[in-house]
Amino acid sequence: MRKQSKWIVIALLALAMLLQACGQEDGKPANSANPANGKADPAESAGNTLIYAAETEFDKINPVLEDTVDINNLIFRGLMRFDETNTPQPDMAESYEISPDGLVYQFKLKQGIRFHDGQELTAEDVVFTISSILDEQVQSVVRSEFVQIDSIEAVHDHEVKITLKQPFPPLLDKLTIGIVPKHALDGQDMNTADFNQNPIGTGPYRFVKWDRGQSVTLQAYPEYYGKRASIDRVIVKFVPDSSVRMLQLETGEVDMAYLEPSAVEKMSKNDKIAIYKSPSADYRAMMYNMNFELFQDVNVRKALNYAVDRAAVVDGILLGYGEPAYSPLQMNKFANEQIEKYEYNLDKADEYLTAAGWIPGSDQIRVKDGKRLAFTITAPSSDPVRVQLATYLASQLKKIGADVNAAALDWSVIDISKTEAFMLGWGSPFDADDHTYRLFHSSEIGSGTNYGSYSDPAVDKLLEEARTTADTVKREELYKQFQQALAENPPYIFIAYQHALYGVNQKVKGIKIKTLGHHGAGFLWNLEEWTLHD
Numbered sequence: 001m002r003k004q005s006k007w008i009v010i011a012l013l014a015l016a017m018l019l020q021a022c023g024q025e026d027g028k029p030a031n032s033a034n035p036a037n038g039k040a041d042p043a044e045s046a047g048n049t050l051i052y053a054a055e056t057e058f059d060k061i062n063p064v065l066e067d068t069v070d071i072n073n074l075i076f077r078g079l080m081r082f083d084e085t086n087t088p089q090p091d092m093a094e095s096y097e098i099s100p101d102g103l104v105y106q107f108k109l110k111q112g113i114r115f116h117d118g119q120e121l122t123a124e125d126v127v128f129t130i131s132s133i134l135d136e137q138v139q140s141v142v143r144s145e146f147v148q149i150d151s152i153e154a155v156h157d158h159e160v161k162i163t164l165k166q167p168f169p170p171l172l173d174k175l176t177i178g179i180v181p182k183h184a185l186d187g188q189d190m191n192t193a194d195f196n197q198n199p200i201g202t203g204p205y206r207f208v209k210w211d212r213g214q215s216v217t218l219q220a221y222p223e224y225y226g227k228r229a230s231i232d233r234v235i236v237k238f239v240p241d242s243s244v245r246m247l248q249l250e251t252g253e254v255d256m257a258y259l260e261p262s263a264v265e266k267m268s269k270n271d272k273i274a275i276y277k278s279p280s281a282d283y284r285a286m287m288y289n290m291n292f293e294l295f296q297d298v299n300v301r302k303a304l305n306y307a308v309d310r311a312a313v314v315d316g317i318l319l320g321y322g323e324p325a326y327s328p329l330q331m332n333k334f335a336n337e338q339i340e341k342y343e344y345n346l347d348k349a350d351e352y353l354t355a356a357g358w359i360p361g362s363d364q365i366r367v368k369d370g371k372r373l374a375f376t377i378t379a380p381s382s383d384p385v386r387v388q389l390a391t392y393l394a395s396q397l398k399k400i401g402a403d404v405n406a407a408a409l410d411w412s413v414i415d416i417s418k419t420e421a422f423m424l425g426w427g428s429p430f431d432a433d434d435h436t437y438r439l440f441h442s443s444e445i446g447s448g449t450n451y452g453s454y455s456d457p458a459v460d461k462l463l464e465e466a467r468t469t470a471d472t473v474k475r476e477e478l479y480k481q482f483q484q485a486l487a488e489n490p491p492y493i494f495i496a497y498q499h500a501l502y503g504v505n506q507k508v509k510g511i512k513i514k515t516l517g518h519h520g521a522g523f524l525w526n527l528e529e530w531t532l533h534d
Helices: 002-020 068-077 123-134 242-251 262-268 299-304 310-316 346-355 384-400 455-466 472-488
Strands: 049-054 081-082 088-090 093-098 104-109 149-156 160-163 205-211 216-222 231-239 254-259 273-278 283-288 322-324 364-370 374-380 403-409 421-426 492-498 502-505
Touching: 049 242, 068 205, 068 216, 068 231, 088 093, 104 123, 104 310, 123 149, 123 160, 242 254, 242 262, 242 502, 262 273, 262 502, 299 346, 299 384, 310 322, 310 384, 310 492, 346 384, 374 384, 384 403, 384 421, 384 492, 455 472
Parallel strands: 049 231, 049 254, 374 403, 374 421
Antiparallel strands: 081 088, 093 104, 104 160, 149 160, 205 216, 216 231, 254 502, 273 502, 283 421, 283 492, 322 492
C-alpha cells in the first residue's frame, strides 16, 4: 500500500507540472498577476477596446520630459486637473490653501491613491517630480514654467508646501502636470531611464506595451481613485498620413481620428461616423528665424505680414473651419483686439520693403546690396495643412517681389532652429502665460521652444511682470501691452486659428467638447467617462 501511495503521489505531481507547463506561453503564466492588485492581468482579456489614430509618435512617455498631452493625461494625473471650462480644479489634491501674500501654497493629498505598480502616492512623489523639473540636468520641456518656485517640501506624508519667489498666478495651471513615482526613478538619469518607455502613473489607464512605430496599448486601471473607466482598453495607433487615417476610420480599423478640413465633407456622409468640431486656441504661423539676416529688419517682417490674405486662407485651405489670426492670445480672456492685425494690404507691403531699400530687379524679385529677397519656408510633410500654407505663402509673397520656396520635409530631418522660416503650430486655452513665455521670452532661445531666436527686451519685461502679478486687472493690461509689443516687432506671421476636427465612430458615447489646444490636444480629457455601444 505504501509503494502504491508513493507512485500515486508522484503521478499527481507529474500531472500538476504538465498542466502548469501547458498553461504557459513564452515562459509567462497564462493568468499572470497584476502587480498592483494581485488579480489576473486585465490585458489578457481586454474587453471593449477603443482605437485612436494619432498623427505622430512620441519619443518618451514622461510628463516631466515630453509634452504629450493626451496620453500623459490618461496614464498620469496631477495635483490639479482642468475642467470643462479649462479651469484648474483639485484632482489628486484633496484641498489647497494660498497665503494672503500669494507666496505659499499648501496642498493636502487624497489618501489611498496608488501608482499602477501598487505603491501608494505620497508627498515625496510630488516633491520629486517638481524638483526633477527644476533640475537643470533633467531635460524638462517645462522647466521655465516652474522657475518661480523657491522651495517645495513634504510637510507630511500627504501634505506638500510650495513657496514661491514672487506671486505666480499660473501655478495652479502648471500643477496639472502628471506626478511621477520617486521609487521608480530616484537615483537614475531621468533623461535615459527605462521608465520613459515603461511609464507608471496614477491615471485611469495603465501602460501595457509599446510597439515602436505602431502603437501604444493602455488598460483601464481597476484601482484608479476616480471614476473607473468604462472602456477597458485604449490603443493609440500612430498614423501620420491623414488620408490613411481617414481610410482606416471609414473601414472601422480605428474608432477615432484627427481630421484635416478636406476630409470633413466626405466623412460627414458616412452615417457610422460622427464629426466633432471643437473650438480651439490652435493657431498656424510662419516663424521668422532671427538668425537669418533678412529677418533682422523689422520692416521686412512687417511687409511680409501685410502680404498675406488670411481670410483667403480660412476659406480656401481651412474650408471655413477657422478664423484669421493676429495674436497668440486671441482666444484668451486677455486678448487685445486693438492691436495691428496686419490685414491684407499689398500697398503697405510695398511701402515697407521700399523704405527698407529692397528694389525690384529685372525679374521683379527685389534686391538690396546685391542680395535677392529670397528664403525657404519649411513645413512637416505629414501635415497637409501646413504644407498647403507654406505653398500658399510662397506663391502669395511673390506678388511683392519675394522669391520664396516651400520645402515639405519629414520630421526626422527637420531642426526648426536651423530653418530660415518654419510653419509652426501652437496655441493654449489655459492661462495667458502658457505658450507665451516659453515661445517669446529670450531665455528660451537655444534650450527652450523659442526656435526663431526672437529677442525683444520690452517683450521679456512684460512677460516677466505679467506672470508674477497677482492683480488680475493689472495682468490683463500687461498682456495687452505684450500683444502690442509683439505686433510692433513680429516674431511670426500669424495666419489662422484652426478648429479641431475629429471623426469618431458613432458607437463612442460620452464625449464632452471644450476649447482645445494645439492639434486638438485635450480631446480625450474625459475619456474615462466614455462608453462604447455596438
